[in-house]
Every structure is written in structure tokens, then in C-alpha cells.
Amino acid sequence: MLGRWTKAAPFTEPDLGLLQRRDPTALRRMVNRHHGSMVGLARSILRNAAAADDVVQEAWIAVIAGLPSFEGRAKLSTWMMAILVNKARAHARREGRYVPLLDADDPYDEVEGPERFDHTGHWRVAPDDLETLTPERILAGREVWKQVRDQIDRLPAAQRAVLILRDVEGADAAETADILDLSAENQRVLLHRARIRLRRALDDLSHRG
């Protein structure tokens, strides 16, 4: 029973040898696989879309140039995300706009708040299991994947950054806290808030469909 709920989403590592030999197909696959995460993370740190796009491009150039010397001590995706975060921070500092990632004031307790439950603590309306949401499905005039991406963009910056590193890039708690310079407890709380917010937003979306 436990295994069914706790098993991790599959994360496959690309063939490092192909990447280090600059195989164009492998490089393209790597860029496509991680570009959305890079953009989301850069926007969490820079809070300026144009600057984030510049930093992401700079990070990709550094990643591709650095691949031959990548020794595999960390997971490839974790190494790439660390490069991106360092570049984004350096950029923000240069512009005098560096803000550490914290969002203690987020009123997340209202996300699955008391109005969802009756006086005995049971659901008033059973939650949707979201099984009918597929990325390509059109709901309210747009593909589901675009709406999910919008919801991720709408998360508070620190929640978005943690969600991307943990759930999209498969980094563990310690790696995520380290890359984002967060305490272990903050990392845990931000991930929890991000996940229940996204889950709630998708529940609302599926009821609209």
C-alpha cells in the first residue's frame, strides 16, 4: 500500500557519453527536457522575464561548454540547475535586485481550508482524482499543459523553485536546500505548500471541464 503512494516519478538520466561528444540529437533532447525548469527557476530568482531568458541562455552555453569536464559526482540535472541558479543570483546581485527566496506570509492554510470539510472533518465534496486531465486535452479553450504551466508560474517564487527542483528535476531535499540556500525545514514547507496549491488549482480546472 505504502509503495503505491510513495514511489518516485521516473527520472531517466541521459547518456553522458553522447552529450560529452556533443551529439546534437542528445544535446537537443537535453535542452528540451530541462529548458522549462530553467526558465521557471530563473524567473523565481530574477522576477523579470526578459532578464530570466538571457540568464537561461547564458546558463545553457555554460552547461554545454562544461559537459566534457562534468565528472558525474552529482546528477546531471542537479549540476545544470546549480549552474543556472548561480548565474541568476549573480545577475540579480549585479543589478542590485537580489532577494533571498522566502515566502513566510503565504496564506496557504486556506488552500485546503475548513470550507472543504464538514464538522466531522470529512470532505464536503469529494476531491477529483484528476485522471481525466491529460496534457493535450483542451479545457476552457486551452491545452491542459499550458494551463498547468500557468499555475506553476503563479506559485509564489520560492514554492515554484522548490517544486521544480524536487518534482520536475528529481533533486532530493538536501540538494534542493543547498542549491536554493534554504533551511531543511523551509524547503519541506515550501514543497508542501507548492504541491497542495497546484493540486487544488488542477482540481478547480478539472471541475471547469
Added chain:
Amino acid sequence: MTCDQIPKLASSYIGRDLSAVIRLKFAFHLVQCKSCRAYMRGFLKARDLAVQSLQMPAPDALMQALGLHEDDQKVRG
């Protein structure tokens, strides 16, 4: 355990980050409660959708800037 506690603990549960006693209470509630099983299925589905939504193709302009655009390679090849 009641349903209103499930969202508060869901993230720690899938991360195996709960004490043994709380974890068992959580698992026991899931066995008994169809609504909370739906909640948890949706919780994992939301994570899968997040992964799929961020893995869409990168813009052509970026691929060109990185020298990886397929058309460039055909010209060079």
C-alpha cells in the same frame, strides 16, 4: 485520522517523511476512505502533469543560439 488532515500530511507522506505511527494512521485512513484515495491519486497526477508541462520543446531561437537547430545541422551536415 480524518480527511481534513490528509492534505496537510500528503507531501510528507509521499516523501516518506512521517513518523511510523502517523504514516500507519495515514495509510489506514486511505484504505478506508475513497475520497482521500482520490485526493492522493490527484496529488501524484498533479506532479506528473507538472513534469510533462515543463518538458515541452524549447524555442527555436534558443536552439539556433546554441547551434542546435535541426535546420542548421542539415546545412552543415
